[in-house]
Amino acid sequence: MHRVAEILETTPVEQWRWVPSKLNVADGATKITDQTQQKTWITGPGFLKAESSHWPLPTKQESIIDTSEIRKHVMTTRSRSAVTFNAHCFSNWRRLYRAVALILLFVDRLRAKLAEQDMPAATMMAHVSKAKMLLYKQSQAIAFAEELKALSVGAALHRGNRLVGLNSYLDNDGVLRTRSRLNSIDIAEDVIILAPGCRITNLIVRSFHEKYHHLAHETAINDIKASFYISRLRVLYKSVHSTCYDTRATEKAVREQLKNIEHDKITIKFDGIKWRFNPPGAPHMGGAWERIVRTTKGILKNICPNYSFNDEGLRIALIEAQFIINSRPLTFVSLDTEDDAALTPNHPLLGSANGYKPLPKEGMYLQRRWIETQRFWDRFWQRWMKEYATVLTRRTKWFEKVPPITIGxxxxxxxxxxxxxxxxxxxxxxxxxxxxxxxxxxxxxxxxxxxxxxxxxxxxxxxxxxxxx
Missing domain, CATH: 2.30.30 (SH3 type barrels.)
Incomplete structure (x- = not known):
């Protein structure tokens, strides 16, 4: 191969002549033939002794130059792919975009050094904004590849596309946004479209969840909608809320933020709570608790009609009344033995209507006992939603409205x-x-x-x- 290439580089093609395959004496060293080529191996083919005008000429199917052993140079081109950031290595949205901003700062410092200019010392707002835009574009490139390709060339999205009703477009930074009617009156900026199944989207929603200290869920969702369009946002936020490790600790720290209640005959003070009192002579406006007060009074009267309670006796009587009240059925009492017992307030308090708890099976380890407990509460919750929650929407009186009382x-x-x-x-x-x-x-x-x-x-x-x- 190298010899052929060297000959082609040092000699013109016109100096070359053709040797037919049957007369090629070089085949004797590389191919098995029936003819003995001892003589032609040394002297060469016989036509060399004749005039050059009688030498054989190549046919149309054959070329004078055999290029079968010439190395072929194949040129390939590869488009440079965008740098992607592994968002799964981060559990916080701020740490993610700050890390990307540091990379952008490093690039700017290298460019400034090559240009012999002053190098920036710390990340600036421009680095942070650009880092967020890069992360938005990375998230969209994964979830909306076809949509971005169509919008980049000015083509319209087909009718069945998931973004066709959002009036989506690419802004100057190449970020996919949805054009809102509020933009025409400069009330709000067009929001950024994100996919719900992306890790970056999950981190953004989690950041809003943490911003409101794991509380005020509707407020957080409303805040997210002001900047992003995420399909099935409520489902995603519920998933983030349920998987948040700090949520339970936060909720527990709230039943602990209760302050001491200072009360006397005149004032009752409770930080963070707005007290509303029933007007005199209207116990019915107390709703459920006033009904429980009446029930408690009735039980105490039935326990001992003519007894004047002292402190200890009143405490024991109230405990008995509490057990009776919390044992009352909240749902329909079925007489069928195959049906479950009616739900009572004692179920979430004590685990059963009468407070009885079966002893754990012998040899049941802690994890198995925990699994059984979870199954019990899952079953309770299903019954609660199916049998009791639907009853709360019923109304038994005050169906017709009356003319309201007016001033004067x-x-x-x-x-x-x-x-x-x-x-x-x-x-x-x-x-x-x-x-x-x-x-x-x-x-x-x-x-x-x-x-x-x-x-x-x-x-x-x-x-x-x-x-x-």
Whole structure:
């Protein structure tokens, strides 16, 4: 191969002549032939003794130059791929983009050194912004490769594409965004599109989760939507919340942030809580807890109708009342033996309706016992959502709305402890309306002063203001 190449470089093609394969004496050393080539091996083929004009000429199918052993130079080109960052090595969004910003700082320092310019000493806002853009583009290049290819050449997305309804486009940095109507009035910047299954997206959502200290989930989701469009965001945020190690510790530190309650006959103080009191004579507005108070009173009366409790006796009686109340069924009591027992408040408190806990099986190790406990609570939760949660949406009274009490109405305050001819009369000076548009409590100016009463204890008189008079 090297000899052929050297001959081709040092001699012109016109000096070459052709030797047919059957007359090639070199084949005697490399091929097995029936003819003896001892003579031609030394003297060469016989046509060399004739005039050169009688030498054989190559046919059209054959070439004078045999290039079969010439080395072929194959030129290949490879496009330079973008640098990718392994986001799985990071568990925090800030640490990830700060690490990328340090790489960009290093590149800028090298360029400044080659140009004999002053080198930057620390990362700047430009490095951080560029680092975030690079990470956004890396995330999009993995999840939206086809969409980026189409948008980069100005082509429209096909009708079945997942981004066709988002009015997506590429900004000046090559980042995929969705064009919002709010941009036309300069209220908000177009948000960046991210895929929910990407590690970078997961870290971004986790950063918002940590920003709000593992609380205020709806606020965090609303904040994310202001900067990013992530499909199935609520599902992703729920997954981040459930896998967050610090969430449980945070929630536990909240039932611990309770301050001491300072109370007396006049004031009750509790940091961070806005107290709302029922108006006098309206125990029904207490809802569930007032119903429990009534039940407790009834149980105490039935335990000992004529007994005057001391401290110890009252404590024992209240414990008994507590057990009875928490043993009440919350769901339908089935008489079928194959059905489970009705759910009671004692189930989440004690594990069963009566507080009985079966002894662990002999030889059951700790991990197995923990698995059995998880199965029990999973079963309880399924029953709770199926059998009890649906009952909470039922409404048994107050189906029809009544005209709300208005300011200026002349009313009579119902007081069951007084005869009707002694019930106070007055004028409504303030009303408090609930979310359903109904007035729940009113402030009344009477001859004995200003009183606050529930709307259920108010009787509106036919006389009052009319046409502003």
């Amino acid at each position: 109405s002349i009313v009579v305050i119902v007081d069951e402890l007084l005869p009707r001819n002694l019930w106070l009369k007055g004028r409504v000076i303030e009303t408090m309306m609930a979310k359903d548009g109904q007035v729940r409590r009113v402030t009344i100016k009477t001859q004995h002063g200003v009183l606050e009463r529930p709307a259920t204890n108010i009787a509106v008189s036919d006389v009052g203001l009319e046409d502003g008079n």
